Amino acid sequence: xxxxxxxxxxxxxxxxxxxxxxxxxxxxxxxxxxxxxxxxxxxxxxxxxxxxxxxxxxxxxxxxxxxxxxxxxxxxxxxxxxxxxxxxxxxxxxxxxxxxxxxxxxxxxxxxxxxxxxxxxxxxxxxxxxxxxxxxxxxxxxxxxxxxxxxxxxxxxxxxxxxxxxxxxxxxxxxxxxxxxxxxxxxxxxxxxxxxxxxxxxxxxxxxxxxxxxxxxxxxxxxxxxxxxxxxxxxxxxxxxxxxxxxxxxxxxxxxxxxxxxxxxxxxxxxxxxxxxxxxxxxxxxxxxxxxxxxxxxxxxxxxxxxxxxxxxxxxxxxxxxxxxxxxxxxxxxxxxxxxxxxxxxxxxxxxxxxxxxxxxxxxxxxxxxxxxxxxxxxxxxxxxxxxxxxxxxxxxxxxxxxxxxxxxxxxxxxxxxxxxxxxxxxxxxxxxxxxxxxxxxxxxxxxxxxxxxxxxxxxxxxxxxxxxxxxxxxxxxxxxxxxxxxxxxxxxxxxxxxxxxxxxxxxxxxxxxxxxxxxxxxxxxxxxxxxxxxxxxxxxxxxxxxxxxxxxxxxxxxxxxxxxxxxxxxxxxxxxxxxxxxxxxxxxxxxxxxxxxxxxxxxxxxxxxxxxxxxxxxxxxxxxxxxxxx
Amino acid sequence: xxxxxxxxxxxxxxxxxxxxxxxxxxxxxxxxxxxxxxxxxxxxxxxxxxxxxxxxxxxxxxxxxxxxxxxxxxxxxxxxxxxxxxxxxxxxxxxxxxxxxxxxxxxxxxxxxxxxxxxxxxxxxxxxxxxxxxxxxxxxxxxxxxxxxxxxxxxxxxxxxxxxxxxxxxxxxxxxxxxxxxxxxxxxxxxxxxxxxxxxxxx
Numbered sequence: 001x002x003x004x005x006x007x008x009x010x011x012x013x014x015x016x017x018x019x020x021x022x023x024x025x026x027x028x029x030x031x032x033x034x035x036x037x038x039x040x041x042x043x044x045x046x047x048x049x050x051x052x053x054x055x056x057x058x059x060x061x062x063x064x065x066x067x068x069x070x071x072x073x074x075x076x077x078x079x080x081x082x083x084x085x086x087x088x089x090x091x092x093x094x095x096x097x098x099x100x101x102x103x104x105x106x107x108x109x110x111x112x113x114x115x116x117x118x119x120x121x122x123x124x125x126x127x128x129x130x131x132x133x134x135x136x137x138x139x140x141x142x143x144x145x146x147x148x149x150x151x152x153x154x155x156x157x158x159x160x161x162x163x164x165x166x167x168x169x170x171x172x173x174x175x176x177x178x179x180x181x182x183x184x185x186x187x188x189x190x191x192x193x194x195x196x197x198x199x200x201x202x203x204x205x206x207x208x209x210x211x212x213x214x215x216x217x218x219x220x221x222x223x224x225x226x227x228x229x230x231x232x233x234x235x236x237x238x239x240x241x242x243x244x245x246x247x248x249x250x251x252x253x254x255x256x257x258x259x260x261x262x263x264x265x266x267x268x269x270x271x272x273x274x275x276x277x278x279x280x281x282x283x284x285x286x287x288x289x290x291x292x293x294x295x296x297x298x299x300x301x302x303x304x305x306x307x308x309x310x311x312x313x314x315x316x317x318x319x320x321x322x323x324x325x326x327x328x329x330x331x332x333x334x335x336x337x338x339x340x341x342x343x344x345x346x347x348x349x350x351x352x353x354x355x356x357x358x359x360x361x362x363x364x365x366x367x368x369x370x371x372x373x374x375x376x377x378x379x380x381x382x383x384x385x386x387x388x389x390x391x392x393x394x395x396x397x398x399x400x401x402x403x404x405x406x407x408x409x410x411x412x413x414x415x416x417x418x419x420x421x422x423x424x425x426x427x428x429x430x431x432x433x434x435x436x437x438x439x440x441x442x443x444x445x446x447x448x449x450x451x452x453x454x455x456x457x458x459x460x461x462x463x464x465x466x467x468x469x470x471x472x473x474x475x476x477x478x479x480x481x482x483x484x485x486x487x488x489x490x491x492x493x494x495x496x497x498x499x500x501x502x503x504x505x506x507x508x509x510x511x512x513x514x515x516x517x518x519x520x521x522x523x524x525x526x527x528x529x530x531x532x533x534x535x536x537x538x539x540x541x542x543x544x545x546x547x548x549x550x551x552x553x554x555x556x557x558x559x560x561x562x563x564x565x566x567x568x569x570x571x572x573x574x575x576x577x578x579x580x581x582x583x584x585x586x587x588x589x590x591x592x593x594x595x596x597x598x599x600x601x602x603x604x605x606x607x608x609x610x611x612x613x614x615x616x617x618x619x620x621x622x623x624x625x626x627x628x629x630x631x
Numbered sequence: 632x633x634x635x636x637x638x639x640x641x642x643x644x645x646x647x648x649x650x651x652x653x654x655x656x657x658x659x660x661x662x663x664x665x666x667x668x669x670x671x672x673x674x675x676x677x678x679x680x681x682x683x684x685x686x687x688x689x690x691x692x693x694x695x696x697x698x699x700x701x702x703x704x705x706x707x708x709x710x711x712x713x714x715x716x717x718x719x720x721x722x723x724x725x726x727x728x729x730x731x732x733x734x735x736x737x738x739x740x741x742x743x744x745x746x747x748x749x750x751x752x753x754x755x756x757x758x759x760x761x762x763x764x765x766x767x768x769x770x771x772x773x774x775x776x777x778x779x780x781x782x783x784x785x786x787x788x789x790x791x792x793x794x795x796x797x798x799x800x801x802x803x804x805x806x807x808x809x810x811x812x813x814x815x816x817x818x819x820x821x822x823x824x825x826x827x828x829x830x831x832x833x834x
Binding site: 117182190194195220221223225227231232240242248249250254258612620621 | 651653661664667668670678683760762763788792
């Protein structure tokens with residue numbers, strides 16, 4: 001690693017000029033306006049973990065209620081709100097944003113750029129995410145949190161059966177959040193395609209970027225299905241339009257179709273980036289390049305693509321035509337093939353490498369074990385007759401948690417231990433890390449494995465309690481104990497993250513001896529990421545010495561722009577500086593959605609106009625006739 | 632060695648293509664996402680259509696074609712005007728571009744005015760809350776109308792930037808991006824015309 005870093009040393013005059021061009025925010029108010037992808041990425045991750053804590057508390061209360069039969073800790077209505085908010089929080093406010101946060105932090109560093117393609121849009125999407133989360137959570141303050149499950153089926157969510165504002169918080173909150181998700185995805189796609197370092201052709205792209213790209217493309221096409229469904233729902237609830245009411249030509253199945261056309265790609269959206277993290281962690285700690293790099297990239301794209309063709313398997317119990325069920329069952333089984341490609345490539349990398357069992361690697365291994373279990377229960381439920389037995393039972397709860405908590409969450413923890421030194425310049429404590437891993441691993445499996453059993457014994461999900469019955473009682477008590485152990489394991493990492501900022505060993509640019517470009521930058525990186533923009537001529541450039549210093553691009557705030565496939569240099573992109581208008585636009589948009597909730601349509605109009613004006617203002621060039629930027 | 636040096640050697644003069652710009656890619660992705668939105672809307676329309684015995688339901692007349700066809704003519708010609716205006720701008724005739732852009736916007740406003748007329752007439756016989764068919768009809772055309780309105784704002788924004796000298800002379804990306812959106816909204820209308828207005832005539 002030393003080699004590559006040394007010959008990228010730059011003249012002090014350049015460094016000085018860059019520092020002047022990329023100043024740190026000087027006041028708290030300026031801190032709000034920052035467009036730095038590193039600060040915003042960190043903010044995304046921290047905010048997502050705050051929501052994770054809230055979702056975790058909701059889960060803890062539910063597990064207390066379920067620890068023994070016929071407990072009275074929670075009323076049925078309170079339980080409905082808790083399991084709905086647990087699902088909404090984890091699916092929409094934690095996993096996707098935390099993975100996006102990593103993507104926004106890491107993408108420019110991995111592609112050797114100074115910023116994302118649209119830094120101010122990044123600021124806007126962060127604030128919209130934050131405010132949408134707060135919007136949804138204010139429902140608790142008036143005791144009217146969403147209560148129809150995270151997939152919110154009609155007619156349960158129609159005004160006929162759910163007349164309070166509960167569902168409006170859900171529908172408007174998610175419409176609002178969708179703007180952030182879509183904007184973030186477009187930002188990521190354009191950055192990955194257009195801002196890669198000269199020479200980083202697509203076949204040299206790190207695998208995390210493949211997963212991030214696939215995820216973002218899926219978002220662009222999946223979110224509109226949710227937005228359409230939510231718009232229909234709100235028009236029906238607020239204005240008396242008809243979409244789902246079968247008395248007037250509607251059909252409740254329309255909601256299910258639209259929701260799952262979005263919902264199943266979403267499952268891969270919140271899963272694939274975690275596999276991308278593993279594909280970065282495993283080669284580093286196996287001390288060799290990834291086996292089957294190209295196949296993993298292809299498998300990722302195929303998973304994202306096929307993910308759009310399996311949604312009906314969520315609806316096997318609806319009484320659909322036999323032919324369509326067979327088709328979607330087969331498609332759902334097919335999707336295990338690309339997943340298996342990834343797993344075998346990881347195993348082969350370890351087999352041919354020299355494995356170092358550091359904490360990130362332990363979490364990666366935990367991911368593999370648990371994801372295989374979750375994958376197998378997934379293939380089981382892809383078989384229609386089995387699904388009829390298991391649907392809406394705790395078996396499905398076990399499946400989703402094995403994939404998303406055992407899989408994605410362990411991947412995210414691997415990512416935290418792996419990239420924390422880059423983000424904060426200090427190592428996390430290994431002893432605490434390993435302790436945290438083992439407590440989480442044991443707690444997770446003790447907590448969630450018994451749910452397979454209680455599910456097969458017929459325990460339905462989303463019911464606030466259960467009658468005393470042999471097998472189910474014990475399984476639930478064990479689940480509760482496991483869940484609390486799991487929470488303790490998470491808290492150990494939280495403590496580690498807080499403590500190591502002051503006491504951790506100083507990391508240096510490349511503490512793990514890894515091969516990708518983010519390890520070329522300082523830890524933590526300078527505001528401008530790289531003093532001279534790297535030019536790449538191979539995969540894992542730091543391992544193969546395939547990186548050389550390019551121009552400094554220090555005439556202004558610049559980053560090179562390259563062609564989408566071959567990464568041939570085209571021009572320099574001028575990057576905007578810190579700005580308050582994106583924050584302002586996010587706030588006025590919150591007012592607009594709040595006005596829809598309270599039905600003050602005049603205020604909605606005003607706030608929407610203000611948002612449009614604010615966005616126009618942030619894109620308005622301040623000087624006239626911007627000169628052509630010389631490369 | 633690198634492309635940077637090649638360029639200063641003047642082997643070939645650099646050619647600017649809007650599709651190289653990040654802004655162009657972002658707008659193309661916005662259009663794809665919006666296209667998906669309308670695809671899901673229309674999927675809903677045909678899904679409920681298949682689930683109902685008659686679509687439009689019995690007692691509801693098929694949408695009339697006179698006004699929508701004039702609307703179509705306005706929108707299509709607005710796109711052609713914009714393309715011609717842009718070509719003139721490339722030849723340095725910015726005054727013609729501004730006039731053409733203004734004409735495009737007038738045609739767009741005409742489209743919205745006709746849509747309002749169509750709604751006023753239609754609402755007398757069919758309210759949006761009567762039946763799923765009516766709800767979908769007003770939602771799909773209404774959301775498209777909102778897109779036309781947004782496209783108008785985008786054209787206005789571009790015109791203001793052009794008029795105040797805030798368009799890069801070598802790389803007029805903002806001009807390209809706003810017209811990309813305008814043509815996209817135009818194309819969506821053609822799909823809506825076929826789906827909502829023409830397809831009921833097939834039965």
